[in-house]
Amino acid sequence: MTIPLKTGSRVGIIGGGPAGSFAALHLLHLARQRGLKLRVQIYEPRDFSRPGPAGCNRCAGVLSSRLVRGLETLGISIPSEVIQTAIHAYAIHLDGEMITLHQPDESRKILSIYRGGGPAHGSGDLPPSFDAFLLRQACARGAQHIPHRVHRVRLQNGLPVLYTREAQTPVDFLVVATGINSRPPLEASFGYRPPPCEQMMQDEVSLPANWASGEVHAWFPPPAWLTFGALIPKGRYLNVSLLGKHIPRGGIRDFLDRINLPGIDGRERLCGCQPRIATGPAKGYYGDRWVVVGDAAFSRLYKDGIGAAFYGARVAMRTAIEQGIHRQAFHRFYRPHCRQVIRDNRYGRALYALWHLTLRIRPLRQAWLRAVLAERRLPPQRRIHERVLWGMLTGDESYRSLLLQALSPSAVFPVLKQFITQKRGIP
Numbered sequence: 001m002t003i004p005l006k007t008g009s010r011v012g013i014i015g016g017g018p019a020g021s022f023a024a025l026h027l028l029h030l031a032r033q034r035g036l037k038l039r040v041q042i043y044e045p046r047d048f049s050r051p052g053p054a055g056c057n058r059c060a061g062v063l064s065s066r067l068v069r070g071l072e073t074l075g076i077s078i079p080s081e082v083i084q085t086a087i088h089a090y091a092i093h094l095d096g097e098m099i100t101l102h103q104p105d106e107s108r109k110i111l112s113i114y115r116g117g118g119p120a121h122g123s124g125d126l127p128p129s130f131d132a133f134l135l136r137q138a139c140a141r142g143a144q145h146i147p148h149r150v151h152r153v154r155l156q157n158g159l160p161v162l163y164t165r166e167a168q169t170p171v172d173f174l175v176v177a178t179g180i181n182s183r184p185p186l187e188a189s190f191g192y193r194p195p196p197c198e199q200m201m202q203d204e205v206s207l208p209a210n211w212a213s214g215e216v217h218a219w220f221p222p223p224a225w226l227t228f229g230a231l232i233p234k235g236r237y238l239n240v241s242l243l244g245k246h247i248p249r250g251g252i253r254d255f256l257d258r259i260n261l262p263g264i265d266g267r268e269r270l271c272g273c274q275p276r277i278a279t280g281p282a283k284g285y286y287g288d289r290w291v292v293v294g295d296a297a298f299s300r301l302y303k304d305g306i307g308a309a310f311y312g313a314r315v316a317m318r319t320a321i322e323q324g325i326h327r328q329a330f331h332r333f334y335r336p337h338c339r340q341v342i343r344d345n346r347y348g349r350a351l352y353a354l355w356h357l358t359l360r361i362r363p364l365r366q367a368w369l370r371a372v373l374a375e376r377r378l379p380p381q382r383r384i385h386e387r388v389l390w391g392m393l394t395g396d397e398s399y400r401s402l403l404l405q406a407l408s409p410s411a412v413f414p415v416l417k418q419f420i421t422q423k424r425g426i427p
């Protein structure tokens with residue numbers, strides 16, 4: 001049975017993080033094109049202007065160029081005061097060498113932002129929040145912000161009913177965008193199961209005076225418990241992000257002490273949180289009159305979660321407007337998009353496995369490093385290892401494309417050549 005959205009349909013969006021605001025923006029944009037007038041309400045209790053974890057959806061805050069381009073299709077450009085730093089280079093530290101990767105071209109713009117009001121123990125003016133900016137955009141285009149938490153959602157006579165402390169509200173269509181760091185309020189009959197996840201650790205320190213402008217720094221190989229550690233400039237601060245299995249309690253301090261960069265004091269802790277990151281898809285993420293978007297449904301592996309929320313919400317809302325809000329419509333038109341992201345994440349896992357293998361085997365690591373350094377003599381468009389690394393670090397290209405490039409003869413042969421040269425002891 002087809003269930004369409006009609007003029008006057010009431011849409012309840014739970015969560016006003018990026019996925020919730022994107023869902024509202026796409027829905028209102030597509031509805032306007034069809035002459036539909038919807039009543040869209042976004043439930044979000046968090047005050048994004050507050051500093052520290054209370055006002056923040058806990059992320060490193062790097063926006064990919066594909067997200068920036070996507071926002072432009074909705075007529076949204078990020079105001080300069082929300083942008084903390086335009087990132088144009090990644091410096092990789094490996095075996096005492098530092099390789100600097102530069103933005104491949106002007107169109108691949110990477111930006112850093114604050115999700116909330118900046119670090120808990122920062123000083124001076126609070127930076128404006130990206131999440132607050134998006135929510136304001138959704139409201140300016142017709143959504144209504146309800147500053148309350150939804151405690152429970154039940155299905156009554158086929159309609160989702162949202163329970164807050166203040167009211168019970170039946171809606172024609174429910175969009176769940178609650179992310180992965182809080183318990184979704186759906187009752188068991190929805191059959192929803194949240195995605196698997198891993199724990200990360202973050203903090204902020206002051207930006208040293210001599211920090212090269214717009215440069216992210218990443219360290220390989222990190223301590224055994226760490227998959228990846230990076231320092232990301234955000235205005236007056238540096239975000240420290242660690243991803244790994246079983247990160248010890250003092251992980252940030254340990255990491256900063258190991259890298260021992262001048263101007264960074266491992267004892268300085270301006271914020272601190274241990275958020276989760278989605279590593280697989282949710283189960284049962286759509287049904288009649290409801291759909292889950294953003295991290296609570298699926299995301300890209302380790303990178304560009306906000307970009308994934310944008311494009312996922314676009315497909316889900318296009319389905320709702322063009323095909324209807326019944327299970328079958330989401331199954332036919334939204335699920336394939338999720339499967340495509342998940343398939344690409346598999347390539348991502350293979351790419352990370354290859355990368356970790358290369359880093360773990362010392363002769364291979366050295367051969368790879370020499371190949372990357374030798375590549376510097378080539379024009380930028382022919383530096384294949386640089387391109388793969390840039391894509392891996394920024395989430396700017398599909399994992400499939402990156403893996404194919406990493407395994408191509410023009411990437412593999414230079415490493416083999418360096419490996420053989422090393423074995424023969426040729427300097």
Ligand SMILES: Cc1cc2nc3c(=O)[nH]c(=O)nc-3n(C[C@H](O)[C@H](O)[C@H](O)COP(=O)(O)OP(=O)(O)OC[C@H]3O[C@@H](n4cnc5c(N)ncnc54)[C@H](O)[C@@H]3O)c2cc1C
Binds near residue numbers: 046303
């Ligand atoms: C350490 C770390 C670093 C990351 N770095 C990046 C990065 O640099 N770039 C990037 O693109 N992605 C990054 N991500 C991923 C990114 O944070 C997520 O993909 C993104 O936040 C997903 O958006 P969302 O709206 O689905 O969820 P969230 O951002 O978590 O938003 C969910 C919202 O729902 C609200 N909510 C929850 N429950 C309820 C309820 N019951 N009622 C009402 N409201 C509710 C919450 O208050 C919250 O505002 C990172 C993740 C982690 C953990």
